[in-house]
Amino acid sequence: MNRAVLPLGAVIALVVLGFIGVDAAGLRYLFGVVIPYLAVATFFIGVVYRILKWARSPVPFRIPTTGGQQLSLEWIKPSPLDNPSGIGGVIGRMLLEVFAFRSLFRNTKMQYWSEGPEVRQASDKWLWLFAILFHYAFLVILLRHLRFFSEPIFGWVQVLEKIDSPFEVTLPALLLSGLALGGAVTFLLVRRLYLPQVRYVSLAADYFPLFLILAIVTTGLLMRYIFKTDIVSVKEMTMGLVQFKPVVPEGISSLAFVHIFLVSVLFAYFPFSKLMHAGGVLLSPTRNLANNNRFKHHENPWNYPVDTHSYEEYEDEFREVMIEAGLPVEKMPEPEEEPEPEEGEGAETAPAEEASAEEAPAEEAPDQETPGEKE
Numbered sequence: 001m002n003r004a005v006l007p008l009g010a011v012i013a014l015v016v017l018g019f020i021g022v023d024a025a026g027l028r029y030l031f032g033v034v035i036p037y038l039a040v041a042t043f044f045i046g047v048v049y050r051i052l053k054w055a056r057s058p059v060p061f062r063i064p065t066t067g068g069q070q071l072s073l074e075w076i077k078p079s080p081l082d083n084p085s086g087i088g089g090v091i092g093r094m095l096l097e098v099f100a101f102r103s104l105f106r107n108t109k110m111q112y113w114s115e116g117p118e119v120r121q122a123s124d125k126w127l128w129l130f131a132i133l134f135h136y137a138f139l140v141i142l143l144r145h146l147r148f149f150s151e152p153i154f155g156w157v158q159v160l161e162k163i164d165s166p167f168e169v170t171l172p173a174l175l176l177s178g179l180a181l182g183g184a185v186t187f188l189l190v191r192r193l194y195l196p197q198v199r200y201v202s203l204a205a206d207y208f209p210l211f212l213i214l215a216i217v218t219t220g221l222l223m224r225y226i227f228k229t230d231i232v233s234v235k236e237m238t239m240g241l242v243q244f245k246p247v248v249p250e251g252i253s254s255l256a257f258v259h260i261f262l263v264s265v266l267f268a269y270f271p272f273s274k275l276m277h278a279g280g281v282l283l284s285p286t287r288n289l290a291n292n293n294r295f296k297h298h299e300n301p302w303n304y305p306v307d308t309h310s311y312e313e314y315e316d317e318f319r320e321v322m323i324e325a326g327l328p329v330e331k332m333p334e335p336e337e338e339p340e341p342e343e344g345e346g347a348e349t350a351p352a353e354e355a356s357a358e359e360a361p362a363e364e365a366p367d368q369e370t371p372g373e374k375e
Helices: 002-024 028-055 087-100 125-149 155-164 176-194 196-201 204-225 231-242 254-272 274-283 311-324 343-367
Strands: 108-112 119-123
Touching: 002 028, 002 204, 002 254, 028 231, 028 254, 028 274, 087 274, 125 155, 125 176, 125 231, 176 196, 176 204, 204 254, 204 274, 254 274
Parallel strands: none
Antiparallel strands: 108 119
16 A cells, blocks of 8 residues: 555646646646647657667567467367467467457456355456456547547547447536546556555556546546536647647636646656556567477577587597496497408518428428338
């Protein structure tokens, strides 16, 4: 709970700063022209910087998060969306992730079972419902506000506004997207404050955008239904911003300047916050890569040369020592062969043996009897 106090105080301080700057200091041009220009410039520069930084991040290997069977043998059914092996599966997975929050829909939570002290997996569809309600309501409101930045108003913007206000029970008409956004952001904030396991991992950076968006929705609803402002003057100022002919006409309430100031803070804060996941999901290597590691070899393209010592080289170097120590080796040493006699030595030995064989009978010749001695 203490982590939520500082973000709440920061948002309250921004609201008070807006009222003081407009009413007390009379800085209408600053809050109506200078700050919006700076906020939009910061938004675009920050978004481009973050996207380029992510795009330059090295991803030499395929590291997609998988929740299904990978493509392998023909008789094993693969899961083309949970474990895509080609570009078609990746596109289908990304479309469902961006427009339907598929991974959040399949999300589960750990909780104690009501029948006893047992922890089980349970569905978490309420989080998915309010998360998708929050994002689509925010998108509708953003598109509706294009009426303040175009002349004439786009036809599809008027159609969208008609769809957004099916029940004309108030004047001006009740817009469902504003109520839906307020309810969704309130649910997400209360969930983060109420659940102890979520509150434990929440930081000030998680609470601040929720409080800020809630303040933007509140000031917008107050301007539309309670504290009316001159919409014609507001559009004159916004059209001046678009045409780079800034003007701050009279008749714009202080609440409108506070609303614009809070929106400007959100725009400037967006690229450097967790809200940037809106663009980061498209560049996430855990989502936008096909899992083809089984049938395609991936190498790191910027590996520098390293002196390696393979096991074969290690065994060749220490094979005799390993054998003496009784360690198994993959390749036994070949037995040593007896050296064959050289050609020169064989040629000298043969005449010597022949000569000794001839001398032996000559020495034995006197022992033989001659014909004269026998007579």
